[in-house]
Amino acid sequence: xxxxxxxxxDPADTDTRRYWDGExxxxxxxxxxxxxxxxxxxxxxxxxxxxPAAPAAVGPxxxxxxxxxxxxxxxxxxxxxxxxPGWGPAAGPPGWGPQSSPPGWAPPGGQPGWAPPxxxxxxxxxxxxxxxHGLVLAGYGRRLVARxxxxxxxxxxxxxxxxxxxxxxxxxxAPYWRxxxxxxxxxxxSAEGLPLPGEQANSLLVVILLIATALWLAYEVPAMxxxxxxxxxxxxxxxAVPLAADQPLGMGRSLARWILLGPPTxxxxxxxxxxxxxxxxxxxxLFDHPLRQAxxxxxxxxxxxxxxxxxxxxxxxxxxxxxxxxx
Numbered sequence: 001x002x003x004x005x006x007x008x009x010d011p012a013d014t015d016t017r018r019y020w021d022g023e024x025x026x027x028x029x030x031x032x033x034x035x036x037x038x039x040x041x042x043x044x045x046x047x048x049x050x051x052p053a054a055p056a057a058v059g060p061x062x063x064x065x066x067x068x069x070x071x072x073x074x075x076x077x078x079x080x081x082x083x084x085p086g087w088g089p090a091a092g093p094p095g096w097g098p099q100s101s102p103p104g105w106a107p108p109g110g111q112p113g114w115a116p117p118x119x120x121x122x123x124x125x126x127x128x129x130x131x132x133h134g135l136v137l138a139g140y141g142r143r144l145v146a147r148x149x150x151x152x153x154x155x156x157x158x159x160x161x162x163x164x165x166x167x168x169x170x171x172x173x174a175p176y177w178r179x180x181x182x183x184x185x186x187x188x189x190s191a192e193g194l195p196l197p198g199e200q201a202n203s204l205l206v207v208i209l210l211i212a213t214a215l216w217l218a219y220e221v222p223a224m225x226x227x228x229x230x231x232x233x234x235x236x237x238x239x240a241v242p243l244a245a246d247q248p249l250g251m252g253r254s255l256a257r258w259i260l261l262g263p264p265t266x267x268x269x270x271x272x273x274x275x276x277x278x279x280x281x282x283x284x285x286l287f288d289h290p291l292r293q294a295x296x297x298x299x300x301x302x303x304x305x306x307x308x309x310x311x312x313x314x315x316x317x318x319x320x321x322x323x324x325x326x327x
Contacts, residue, residue, distance in 0.1 A: 003020055003022065004022065005019070005020055005021050005022045005040070006019070006020060007019055007020075007030075007036035008020050009032055010025070010029055013029065014032065015031065015032050016029035016030060016031060016032055017029060017030050017031070017032050017034070017036055018030075019036075019040050019041050021040060026040055026041065027040065027041030027042075028041065129290060130290050130291060132241065132243065132246075132291070132303050132305060133241065133245070133246040133305070135246070135305035135306060135308065136305060136306045137291065137292055137303070137304070137305055138236075138238040138292070138304040138305055138306050140286060140292065142236045142237075142238050142306070143236075143238065143285065143304060144282075145232070145236055146230070146232035146233045146235065146236040146238060147282070148232070149231060149232030149236075150220070150230050150231060150232040150233075153219070153231060153232075154215060154216055157215050157219070158211070158212055158215060161211055161215060162208050162211050162212060165204055165207050165208050166208060168204055169201055169204040169205060169208060172197040172198055172200055172201035172204065173197045173201060175195040175197075176194055176196060176197055180194070205269055206269075209265055209266050209268060209269065212265055213262050213263065213265045213266055216258075216261075216262045216265065217258065217262055220254075220258055220261075220262070221251070221254050221255055221258050222254075224240060224249055224254040224257065224258070225248065225249050225250055225253075225254035226248060227239065227248065228241055228248060228249055229307075233304075237306060237307040238304055238305065238306055239304070239305065239307055240257070240297070240302045240303070240304050241302065241303060241304075241305055242300075242301060242302055243291075243301045243302065243303055244301070249300070249302065253300045253301070254300075256299055256300040257296045257297070257299065257302060258296070259296075259299070260277075260281055260295055260296040260299055261278065261281065261296055264277040264278050265278070280295070281294055281295045281296060282294070285297075291303050292304070
């Protein structure tokens with residue numbers, strides 16, 4: 001049985017009445033105590049159609065012959081002067097756009113001399129090598145050759161100053177080594193009964209090392225204090241300078257630098273400990289960046305640099321001077 005059309009209390013809201021047209025509710029509700037009109041409620045006006053919003057202009061329109069205008073990119077978007085051809089979103093990876101670039105980023109082929117700011121993520125190129133006081137750092141090869149030259153000169157000085165002590169020390173050990181070689185020829189491995197060197201051998205070794213250390217001190221410290229160069233460094237065109245300023249090292253800084261080089265010579269007889277210390281110091285520039293300082297350089301706050309080539313200067317010629325009285 002169908003319900004006749006008419007005004008009825010709205011079951012969803014008992015405080016209102018609505019018109020039932022026999023199939024469904026029609027029109028807006030009215031208060032339950034209001035007198036309903038005769039017949040159905042008037043039809044509600046349909047809402048006016050809303051025109052779609054025009055898209056914001058993002059750039060000048062490009063007119064294609066025979067087709068609708070096409071909107072171009074926003075002003076200023078696209079390759080800048082100096083960028084290579086084909087630069088833009090189409091040339092980048094998927095999802096690339098002007099807003100997705102990290103700060104400081106610029107495309108390859110950008111302005112000449114461009115580089116990401118220091119510390120930029122992904123900047124893997126090695127920073128430029130420092131130039132203390134505008135001078136080029138000396139390479140390890142030059143420093144090694146210079147040290148070999150200096151050691152050769154020191155060896156020659158030791159032959160003169162230490163020759164007799166070395167000969168006496170060798171005489172003390174001669175019976176021991178002759179017996180070792182004799183037993184080796186016979187195939188004997190026993191070490192019993194070997195003739196040991198006398199007590200004078202140890203004293204001679206101490207004297208030899210003291211003389212060698214003193215010769216090294218006299219050879220290197222005064223020369224480095226005056227010019228930052230030994231003979232070897234002068235031949236290889238390198239010199240040591242303070243980090244603070246391009247000036248002579250001075251006796252105090254030169255001595256502080258030599259202390260890690262020379263005194264370990266006195267410990268050569270202690271299982272070669274002194275030689276190991278000197279070897280570590282000699283190899284330390286290979287692992288120091290960016291100034292390539294050895295341990296003795298760090299102690300004295302010095303750095304080794306190349307000596308720039310001399311500039312050609314025009315020699316003075318007295319004949320070019322105008323005639324006149326000699327003052």
